Amino acid sequence: MDKNAISLLKQEHEEVKKLLNKLMETSSGAAKTRTDLLEKIATKLRAHTKIEEEILYPALRDAGSDKEKKMYHEAVEEHRAVEELVLPDLEKTDPSSNEFAGRAKVLKELLEHHIDEEESELFPDVEQLFEASQLKSMGEKMADLKQQYLH
Template sequence: MDAITLLKNDHKDMRALLAALEATTTRAVKKRESLLAKIEANLKAHTSIEEEIFYPAFKQAGSKSDDDKMYFEALEEHRAAGDLVLPDLLETDPSTDNFSGRAKVLKELVEHHAGEEEKEMFPRARKLLEKAELLALGEQMEIRKRELMRG
């Protein structure tokens, strides 16, 4: 599977998990905890493979200032979701409306980020990188993702 297909599949899975979390009520504490654990594991694995493998390849192949902007913006969006919003959500009582609000903010951040990648970065990556390169990156990313999900 090529790198972009892998990342798009991750986006689809993450959107489904976040939608399921948003649909829960304050009484569904166990379900919220279970979904949040899955979201955390998947988000960490996804951002890691992007930051360790895909983004550096994109940045290296890029030649325009717009490519650099996409790269740095993507990193900042990861930081906002993974280092700021997710940790707050993990420490929030799942039986509260505060949890619901933070879950919604995480969902909106992730959807915005995934949408930008799919509309801007991925089409650009297809122009910058050969099919064989995208396949090789995809293989590396699959292996690394499996390691991260196990660990």
């Protein structure tokens, strides 16, 4: 395994974005497809969020200054908005209803915003604060933890 923490997370971002785009292309007639896609998104996302919050985010908060602490709190709140409000709400929505598409769009926009911020601000900061070897060992820990959360 030659992935470091950042490349692992970026790859997961691409996977989730692809699934969100697929979800947006579905219609209210494709309830089963919507349910299946949403389940895939939710599982991937919950594992992703956990490995960020357990390994990458605390490392950033502890190694950085006030700027990093602010970034940390903002990112955690964005996770919370998605995982405690928007995602559970969508999971309770009838996939054959008109509300579903609207709520799926809100989820997609929130996640795209969050991913953009991570990739343009948070990750570059992490790359400056840590050595390549540290990023690699963080990536290994994250990959192990991810397996636990996916099963």
